[in-house]
Amino acid sequence: MDSFIGIRFKKETAKRFQEFSRTHFKSHTEALATMLDFFFYNEISPKEKLGPTGRTIEANLKKRINAVIAIMRDMEKTQTRPTVAMIESLFQTEEPKKKPLILERKFVEENKEVRFREKQNHNNEL
Structure with a gap:
C-alpha cells in the first residue's frame, strides 16, 4: 500500500480542490x-x-453565421x-396569334355573296 504525505494548502484552495x-x-x-x-x-504551463473558451468561440461563430445569412439574403434580394x-x-413562350394570310382575307371579302342556294322542291308543295 502506498504511503501518504501531508501537504499544506490554504483552506480556500483545499476546499476548491x-x-x-x-x-x-x-x-x-x-x-x-x-x-x-x-x-x-501537453507541455503547457x-x-x-489556452486562448478563447468554448463559449466565446461559440458566440463568435454565431455572429459570423448571422453575418453570412444576412449576406446571402441580400444577394438573393438584389x-x-x-x-x-x-x-x-425570356423563356416564357406565348402562343403567337394566328393571323390569316393577306390573300385569304381578300378572298373572303370578295366572295361575300352566297354561291349556292337550296333548291326549292316544287313537288313537295302540292
Missing part, C-alpha cells in the same frame, strides 16, 4: 495525478492562457430574384 476532485474523480490522489499528467504531456425573373421572362 476537494469539491473539484469529488465531482470528477474517485480520489484526491487520482485528481492531482491526472492534472499533473495533463500539463506534462498552468499559468498559460441578384438572384431579379436574374431569375429575367430568365423566366
Whole structure:
C-alpha cells in the first residue's frame, strides 16, 4: 500500500480542490495525478492562457453565421430574384396569334355573296 504525505494548502484552495476532485474523480490522489499528467504531456504551463473558451468561440461563430445569412439574403434580394425573373421572362413562350394570310382575307371579302342556294322542291308543295 502506498504511503501518504501531508501537504499544506490554504483552506480556500483545499476546499476548491476537494469539491473539484469529488465531482470528477474517485480520489484526491487520482485528481492531482491526472492534472499533473495533463500539463506534462501537453507541455503547457498552468499559468498559460489556452486562448478563447468554448463559449466565446461559440458566440463568435454565431455572429459570423448571422453575418453570412444576412449576406446571402441580400444577394438573393438584389441578384438572384431579379436574374431569375429575367430568365423566366425570356423563356416564357406565348402562343403567337394566328393571323390569316393577306390573300385569304381578300378572298373572303370578295366572295361575300352566297354561291349556292337550296333548291326549292316544287313537288313537295302540292
